[in-house]
Amino acid sequence: MAYGEGDTSFQTAGGDLGLRQLSDAFYDHMLREPQAQKILTMHPEDLEQSRDKLARFLCGWLGGPSRYNEKYGRINIPAAHRHLDVGDAEREAWLLCMAKAIDEQPYPGEFKTYLLDQLAVPAQAVQRVSQRRQNEEAEQGQSMDNDAS
Numbered sequence: 638m639a640y641g642e643g644d645t646s647f648q649t650a651g652g653d654l655g656l657r658q659l660s661d662a663f664y665d666h667m668l669r670e671p672q673a674q675k676i677l678t679m680h681p682e683d684l685e686q687s688r689d690k691l692a693r694f695l696c697g698w699l700g701g702p703s704r705y706n707e708k709y710g711r712i713n714i715p716a717a718h719r720h721l722d723v724g725d726a727e728r729e730a731w732l733l734c735m736a737k738a739i740d741e742q743p744y745p746g747e748f749k750t751y752l753l754d755q756l757a758v759p760a761q762a763v764q765r766v767s768q769r770r771q772n773e774e775a776e777q778g779q780s781m782d783n784d785a786s
């Protein structure tokens with residue numbers, strides 16, 4: 638079965654345990670990677686819940702059980718990041734940590750490529766929603782300047 642069908646991707650990623658391992662590896666890279674220091678500081682200091690949330694989100698996103706919803710309720714990924722300042726550098730740093738984490742997993746090579754390509758889609762959506770918010774705020778700031786003059 639193709640990766641996008643049923644729970645094939647979830648199973649190929651090693652199920653709940655495999656995705657927890659991936660999320661841990663991802664955040665371990667974020668702690669070490671110089672390019673990721675800015676996005677690291679955007680997170681809570683204790684990363685335990687972030688590790689849990691990402692692992693659980695990926696379960697449902699890859700066609701497995703809705704682990705995120707079971708514990709934390711509904712989530713929309715772009716909306717959940719709207720308050721953060723995400724530009725090219727932040728999206729690239731996130732994907733870099735993810736690429737390194739994926740590479741360490743015992744996945745088939747073609748699944749590694751597939752997974753990173755798929756993750757680039759929501760990463761782009763996160764950036765788009767964040768930048769729209771930043772642009773709106775900049776426009777509002779300008780119109781307030783105009784009002785004041």
Ligand code: HEM
Pocket residue numbers: 676679680681687690691694709712714717718721723727728731732756759760761763764
């Ligand atoms: C594009 C670059 C991204 C950056 C810079 C980024 C950064 C962050 C940060 C800083 C947080 C913590 C937010 C907070 O506690 O206020 C967070 C939460 C989270 N991120 Fe991302 N993220 C990105 C992309 C993604 C993508 C593509 C996914 C999923 C495929 C994802 C999944 C999550 C999840 C599930 C949470 C927890 C959200 C919650 O429960 O509130 N992130 N992210």
